[in-house]
Amino acid sequence: MNDSKNSAAKIMEMTDTCTTPNYARLPLVFVRGKGSRLYDAGGKAYLDLLSGLGVSALGHCHPALLRAINEQAAELIHTSNLYYHEPGARLAAELVRLSFADRVFFCNSGAEANEAAIKMARRYGCGKHEIIAVHGSFHGRTLAALAATGQPSLQ
Ligand SMILES: Cc1ncc(COP(=O)(O)O)c(C=O)c1O
Structure with missing residues (x-):
């Protein structure tokens, strides 16, 4: 491991x-990912079956993904939802086209x-709503x- 970096x-x-x-x-510290594999500082590979809890479903560090992220970051990283921007509009339209929904709600977490x-x-x-959840569930x-x-220990 590089001396300038901290140990696991x-x-x-x-x-x-x-x-x-x-x-x-x-007790695992990952330092990089490639495709569906994660690597620790010793170079040991792990199959990433969680995909960052679904967040990195496209895998780690695919060149096309890096290119898209890099190009967008070099153009415009973030604005608030007080404004419009083309990537947001195109993503919303694509999600509507591909799903059952007429509209989407963008948010930051599950x-x-x-x-x-x-x-x-x-x-x-x-006024007639009822929220049904199952035992052992997790919703955030x-x-x-x-x-x-449905996990009293978390509540
Ligand atoms: C089924 C389910 N719902 C909701 C959440 C909460 O998501 P977040 O951690 O992004 O708020 C999770 C996270 O593990 C989850 O697995």
Whole structure:
């Protein structure tokens, strides 16, 4: 491992010391990914069956993906949802075209998506809404999502 970088043990200690203890992490530190594989500092490969909980479903570091990210970042990284931009418009139109929905709601996390779903059920359920969840489920760490999470130990 490069001397200028922290050891796996140091990285785990820094993380455990400086972050709130709400995740049960496995003692693994990944330094890079390629396709469906993750690698630790020793070069050991792991098959990434989680894809970052679905976030990196396109795999790690595919050249086309890097090119697209790089080109967009070099043009415009982020604006708030107070403004319009073409990539957002095109993504929304594509999701509408490919799905059952007439409109999409962009958000940052699964918890936020579930909060929106719960709010829509309340708004459009005309007072007759009922939220059903199953035992052992997980829906996120915000209050409503947690209330619908079927794991008392997390609540
Ligand atoms: C089924 C399910 N719903 C919601 C969430 C919450 O997603 P986020 O962590 O992006 O808020 C998760 C995350 O693990 C999940 O697995």
